Amino acid sequence: MEDKLSRVAQGIPPSGIRKFFDIVTEMKDAISLGVGEPDFDTPWHIREEGIYSLEKGKTYYTSNSGLIELREEVCNYLDRRFDLKYNYKEEILITVGGSEGIDVALRALLNPGDEVLVPEPSFVCYKPMTTLAGGVPVPVPLQAKNEFRLTAEEIEAHVTDKTKAIILAFPSNPTGAIMDKGNLEAIAEVIRKHDLVVISDEIYAELTYGVKHVSIASLPGMRERTIIISGFSKAYAMTGWRIGYAVGPKAVIDLMTKIHQFAIMSVPTTSQYAALEAARNGDKDIQEMCGAYNQRRRFMVDSFRKMGLDCFEPLGAFYVFPSIQKTRMTSEEFATKLLFEQKVAVVPGTAFGECGEGFIRCSYAYSIENLKIAVERMGAFVKKHTP
Structure with missing residues (x-):
């Protein structure tokens, strides 16, 4: 069938987000900060x-x-x-x-x-x-x-x-x-x-x-x-x-x-x-969830800065996009090593375009308990790999 398939569709690379998500689903005790999905149940x-x-x-x-x-x-x-x-x-x-x-x-x-x-x-x-x-x-x-x-x-x-x-x-x-x-x-x-x-x-x-x-x-x-x-x-x-x-x-x-x-x-x-x-009737639900995200947002930005990573303060969505350039690793290398060494999944910035090189995306649409464990592991990883 290969010669019958659309060349246009075949030429499109797969999502860089799903690659790490697929790996982490089969990894015991791993924590994923990779998928942009609220951890709340629908009200x-x-x-x-x-x-x-x-x-x-x-x-x-x-x-x-x-x-x-x-x-x-x-x-x-x-x-x-x-x-x-x-x-x-x-x-x-x-x-x-x-x-x-x-x-x-x-x-x-x-x-x-x-x-x-x-x-x-x-x-x-x-x-x-x-x-x-x-x-x-x-x-x-x-x-x-x-x-x-x-x-x-x-x-x-x-x-x-x-x-x-x-x-x-x-x-x-x-x-x-x-x-x-x-x-x-x-x-x-x-x-x-x-x-x-x-x-x-x-x-x-x-x-x-x-x-x-x-x-x-x-x-x-x-x-x-x-x-x-x-x-x-x-x-x-x-x-x-x-x-x-x-x-x-x-x-x-x-x-x-x-x-x-x-x-x-x-x-x-x-x-x-x-x-x-x-x-x-959902305005109150938005307010409550947004308040929880805001708490997590402040925690994540502060945590990355304490690791010594540059991280501007995001004012929207539920992602942080810290720079990992101080580790002298590429975004792909950083995300891969972090996953296999510390069992934390993040998305390399290059999944979102070439100018994302030197950055990683971390979603904070996860419980504060999981975020605390994740940043503790990431802190140890950054300390180990920063020259």
């Missing part, structure tokens, strides 16, 4: 609503766009939490997680050869999805000295006459970086100048610390050129429910819905009813 009232929908026999297809009451509630939520106003009948699509939203947005936008700017380090799916949609991903390296925030100058340096879109992902996986309103205003000017479309992955919008998330779509002249992708996985601990959404201008949502119609039909009905409860 009971949300699970209960999903269960109740099954008991009531609500197992039918929904509209391709999603339950109309869910679309309305998500739009109410965006207005309430982020002052974003969208028409629930025309400007929203319920998707199978945020990942499907990104995929469908790219397929709706791109013609063969269109370039998409991908600021890196970034989540592992953006470049492969761009390639599979016929586009050309163009990495835009971000810098630690700027706390991995994107600048107008970095966009200007990579725009060509083939550039159609840019993917923004703030708060960031893997760095935890955010973009405040001032940062966004600076890049919005360049984006408008070059008439770019923005795919804004805001899945971590609720997980910010000491600052409130600002969407680029809220800035003048940006709503009409921005597709916001988000979902319920991170804020509500609903990863396995696989439910997200996209909001944006009617023309692009219509086309995304057409693609979704043929590829997916509709999102699982049970998940939609659970998500409806989350969007309607």
Whole structure:
């Protein structure tokens, strides 16, 4: 069969995250800081609503766009939490997680050869999805000295006459970086100048610390050129429910819905009813989980600094991205040796782009007890391997 397979799909490397996750699952007494998944159970009232929908026999297809009451509630939520106003009948699509939203947005936008700017380090799916949609991903390296925030100058340096879109992902996986309103205003000017479309992955919008998330779509002249992708996985601990959404201008949502119609039909009905409860009554759950993440965040940053590793303070998501350059090991070498010597799994920064060399990603979406054990082992490892 090998000669029958897609050369495009074959040419895409596997995820650098899953490699270490697969090893650690077979290693006794290992601790993984590698996967970005909340350690909380989905809040009971949300699970209960999903269960109740099954008991009531609500197992039918929904509209391709999603339950109309869910679309309305998500739009109410965006207005309430982020002052974003969208028409629930025309400007929203319920998707199978945020990942499907990104995929469908790219397929709706791109013609063969269109370039998409991908600021890196970034989540592992953006470049492969761009390639599979016929586009050309163009990495835009971000810098630690700027706390991995994107600048107008970095966009200007990579725009060509083939550039159609840019993917923004703030708060960031893997760095935890955010973009405040001032940062966004600076890049919005360049984006408008070059008439770019923005795919804004805001899945971590609720997980910010000491600052409130600002969407680029809220800035003048940006709503009409921005597709916001988000979902319920991170804020509500609903990863396995696989439910997200996209909001944006009617023309692009219509086309995304057409693609979704043929590829997916509709999102699982049970998940939609659970998500409806989350969007309607889940604000308190977000607050409680975010408070726990914030405690862990401060502990992790402080722990890495005590090890002698440079680590900027992330203000979003649930990751830290410390520099391991003082050990004089590559990111891959550090992560591999740490796993086999101390049974702690982290992700090498290069899994998120070449400019991630010299860094590792550690998720703190784990219990504080496990984090304490992990940093104790890592501290011993760093001490041993630092010249």
